[in-house]
Amino acid sequence: MHDxxxxxxxxxxxxxxxERRGLSPVGQKIVSEDEERRAALAALQEAQATRKTLAKEIGQGKRTGADTSALEAQAVELRDRITGLEExxxxxxxxxxxxxxxxxxxxxxSVPDGKSEDENVVVHYRGEKREFTFEPKQHFELGEALGLMDFPTAAKLSGTRFVVLRGALARLExxxxxxxxxxxTTEFGYSETSVPLLVNDAAMYGTDKLPKFAEDSFRTEDGRWLIPTAEVPLTASVMGDILSADALPIRLTALSQCFRSEAGSAGRDVRGMLRQHQFTKCELVSIVKPEDSDAEHERMTQAAETILERLGITFRxxxxxxxxxxxxxxxxFDLEAWIPGQQAWREISSCSNTRAFQARRMKARYRSENGPAFVNTLNGSGLAVGRTMIAVMETYQNEDGSITIPEVLRSYMGGLTRIG
Known part of the structure; x- marks a missing residue:
């Protein structure tokens, strides 16, 4: 929300x-409407004061037996005027x-001008693209050949854009x-949080998902929403609060299922796990003082980059x-991983500073030296688990169709070094 x-x-x-976003001007129109609103409120206050005076005169007249019919008629007119001004x-x-x-x-x-993703700016690259001695396959080709990635069964159960993972791939996820x-949690100070997967309108509106992105989300019959990302419940957890300055920064993380209708993506990425209705994501949320939000944005992005670096995934x-x-x-900042089977860069994390935009919608404040002030909120993927698995599978594939497990994951895989 805007100030x-x-x-x-x-x-x-x-x-x-x-105009930087390609939108038409509305500022003067809003100012004119606001002047009209404030004029109506001023007239309303004046009318209410007059009605209060009239009420005293009518009461006094009745006590003395005077004729108050004219005053009462005037009071009725004022009542109607007040109602009209309020409306x-x-x-x-x-x-x-x-x-x-x-x-x-x-x-x-610092955001560069530009109309589309073609004008985004590469900040840096990390890692080298792996050179294969064979033609690398895409993740769904690898997964289906291993018998561990099952799209037909998922379609039978739920329709398109779902997957059933089995065995070692389910464990890899x-x-x-x-x-x-x-x-x-252990290195970057985020507090692990288990969040509801269903939220109300207020939480969705406060985190700027409503009204604009209603069609991109799933709604239940009782009016709640399946979360499109854990950003919603994590950020909205401070909705309506006035926080102590000493409580900031607040850093939260959650590993959750996420649900998106993908309403505008018909025909895009129809093969594989890249664009699903249901997926797992590790979300990062920070709630900070305004003067700390730039540094926090860099800190959050570096935390997400650390995951890719330790997995040995080439990214930019x-x-x-x-x-x-x-x-x-x-x-x-977007982090894009190099996906060898597709020979393409694919977004794997998006880390955003919303400044006070969400905080105004949520009425989330803290006690500053000058009184209550809006916090700044930031959110990022640390990372999207399904897309990270795609990057791992395609980067670490072998000519025989097996997949080598990155060393950093082997303890989580019970010592397994290879899927195949």
Whole structure:
């Protein structure tokens, strides 16, 4: 959510920020509506004060036996006027709130201009692409040949974009998640958290998933939502709170199932595990003071990079341009892993600083020296487990179709060194 006070102070700057995202200006329109709302509220206060005076005069007249019919008629007119002003102010306020809720976060000044992912900026590369003496296969070819990745059974049970993992691949998925959790909790100070997989409208709205992304999520018949990421319950855990300054930073992590309808991805990545309706992800969330959010963003991204480095996965860090930065983010780093079977870079983590955008929607504050102030919230994947498994399978595949287990995972795999 945006700061209406700041918008009123400089609507041109607000519109310039929207223009960076390719959006039309709305600042002056909002300011005009807000002036109308404030005028209605001023008239409402005046009418309420007049009604209060009238009530005293009517009471006094009745006590003395005077004719108060004219005053009572005036009071009725005032009552109707007050009702009308209240309704008008409420309608305008809802109109302003609806517009502000539909507008994306303002971009950080360091975000490069650009209209699409083609204009994202590579920050750095880590690792070397493996050179194969054979034609590398894609993960689903490897998994199906091993008999451990079953898409037909998943389709029979649930439809497309689901998978059944068996045996060593099911254990590999679990091992990756445990390795991520252990690293983030023991080395980077994140507190492991088990979260509900169903949340209410307030949690989804507060973390900027509603109303814009309603069609991308699954909703139950009783009005709750399957979480698209553990970012939602982790971040919303401070919804409505006023935190002690000493409590910050708060760093939380959760390994959870995530659910997405993939409404806009028809025909994309239909083979394999890359784009699923249900997947596992290790989420990182930080809640910090505003002056600490830039450093926290770098810290979070490095934590995610550490997982890839220790797995021996070649990756690059990308700074997203204006046109590719997500709705709630002020700035985003993506980590893209090199997938040998596809001969392509694929996003495996996205780490975003939302600044106070989510905090305003959630009314999440802390006690600063100058009184209650909005916290800054950050979120990132540390990592997406399914996509990490794809990278591991394709990077560590052997010519005979077997898969070597990265050394860092072998203790999680009961000492197993190879799947095949």
């Amino acid at each position: 209406l006070k700041a918008l009123r102070a400089d609507p041109a700057a607000f519109d310039a920020a929207l 008008r102010a409420a309608i305008i306020e809802k109109s302003i709130d609806d517009v502000l809720a539909s507008l994306p976060n303002q971009l950080d000044s 679990r091992a990756l998640g445990q390795f991520m959790l252990d690293t983030h 860090r990308i700074l997203l341009c204006a046109g590719d930065t997500g709705f709630g983010a002020a700035k985003t």
